[in-house]
Amino acid sequence: ADEPLILGIETSCDETGVGIVRGHTLLADALASSVEEHARFGGVVPEVASRAHLEAIVPTMQRALTEAGVTLADIDAIAVTSGPGLAGALLVGVAAAKGYALAAEKPVYGVNHLAAHVAVDTLEHGPLPEPAIALLVSGGHSSLLLVDDLARGVTPLGATIDDAAGEAFDKVARLLGLPFPGGPPIDREARAGDAASIAFPRGLTAAKDLAAHRYDFSFSGLKTAVARWVEARQRAGEPVPVADVAASFQEAVCDVLTSKALAACRAQGIETLVIGGGVAANSRLRALAEQRAEKYGIRVRVPRPKLCTDNGAMVAALGSHLVAAGVAPSRLDLPADSALPL
Numbered sequence: 001a002d003e004p005l006i007l008g009i010e011t012s013c014d015e016t017g018v019g020i021v022r023g024h025t026l027l028a029d030a031l032a033s034s035v036e037e038h039a040r041f042g043g044v045v046p047e048v049a050s051r052a053h054l055e056a057i058v059p060t061m062q063r064a065l066t067e068a069g070v071t072l073a074d075i076d077a078i079a080v081t082s083g084p085g086l087a088g089a090l091l092v093g094v095a096a097a098k099g100y101a102l103a104a105e106k107p108v109y110g111v112n113h114l115a116a117h118v119a120v121d122t123l124e125h126g127p128l129p130e131p132a133i134a135l136l137v138s139g140g141h142s143s144l145l146l147v148d149d150l151a152r153g154v155t156p157l158g159a160t161i162d163d164a165a166g167e168a169f170d171k172v173a174r175l176l177g178l179p180f181p182g183g184p185p186i187d188r189e190a191r192a193g194d195a196a197s198i199a200f201p202r203g204l205t206a207a208k209d210l211a212a213h214r215y216d217f218s219f220s221g222l223k224t225a226v227a228r229w230v231e232a233r234q235r236a237g238e239p240v241p242v243a244d245v246a247a248s249f250q251e252a253v254c255d256v257l258t259s260k261a262l263a264a265c266r267a268q269g270i271e272t273l274v275i276g277g278g279v280a281a282n283s284r285l286r287a288l289a290e291q292r293a294e295k296y297g298i299r300v301r302v303p304r305p306k307l308c309t310d311n312g313a314m315v316a317a318l319g320s321h322l323v324a325a326g327v328a329p330s331r332l333d334l335p336a337d338s339a340l341p342l
């Protein structure tokens, strides 16, 4: 018999995503983004995001069904991000999922956005060996997770104590006069820069910090250090070497992320590191993780960039995993929870 056909809905931030999978096979991944509406504010505006989801959800749903060549009646279950994320944005996806589920008499699975960022890798690399360590780095979160049973949940090992990694990219880009979101332009600029030219701080890696924050991250000190460095240049009337600042900043972030993630793997004897979230699209992070992991015989799995940023396929991928594991669906009074724990 065919594996179940699962549809996933994602609306936790600024991307309206609907994905359709069968088993580990991706059949459709429709996306509508409100990122350009937020660009002039330099960050995601919750009210603007909610309205954009409301306008985009039905057309995006229809595009996904057409792309997969199926109808709603063919779908076996609907998965939806129920948190964490922006409350008003989540409500649109959860309400839509319930409406479609009621109309078509399908079960609904409320899923965790972070667990979905981990699950999406199965669409590219097949079943995830467990236990694995997951590094999730995006505009809203930076977490290190122990994945011992993805169907039942994942265990947080550490998280950012201030800014998320993507947030640091966005703020530093702004300082350098680069557009929002800042990750892609910094990644691009950094290629022409010297990553060793400026020694920016590596947050929470000093021995005294490691004792209390072994797997936690801190990026706000780094952001401030970049701001001070740029201001000093400007005060002196000297040009800001954008490529060198971008490369040195990026190196500091990637150094901390990869060293802590690999330390977690080694401490627990785990051979698989999966990286996800928007920042996982960063070319230096991917290269450095692979280069360092090789020494320890650790395998790094990073999905292609389009699957790293928010999308509906990741939600469908986790839904598919839950259905295969025999997990019971959610009730139709499923709430949206902006602070949903793992």
Ligand code: KG4
Pocket (backbone or CB within 6 Å): 013, 137, 138, 139, 140, 141, 165, 166, 167, 169, 170, 181, 182, 183, 184, 187, 277, 278, 279, 280, 281, 282, 283, 308, 309, 310
């Ligand atoms: O996962 P995502 O699409 O949305 C959230 O859940 O936040 O992540 C968006 C974040 C933004 O901060 C963006 O600047 C960052 O991912 N990002 C990158 C790159 N592409 C996107 N950061 C570094 N390098 C990139 N190439």
Ligand code: ZN
Pocket (backbone or CB within 6 Å): 113, 117, 138, 277, 278, 309, 310
């Ligand atoms: Zn995300």
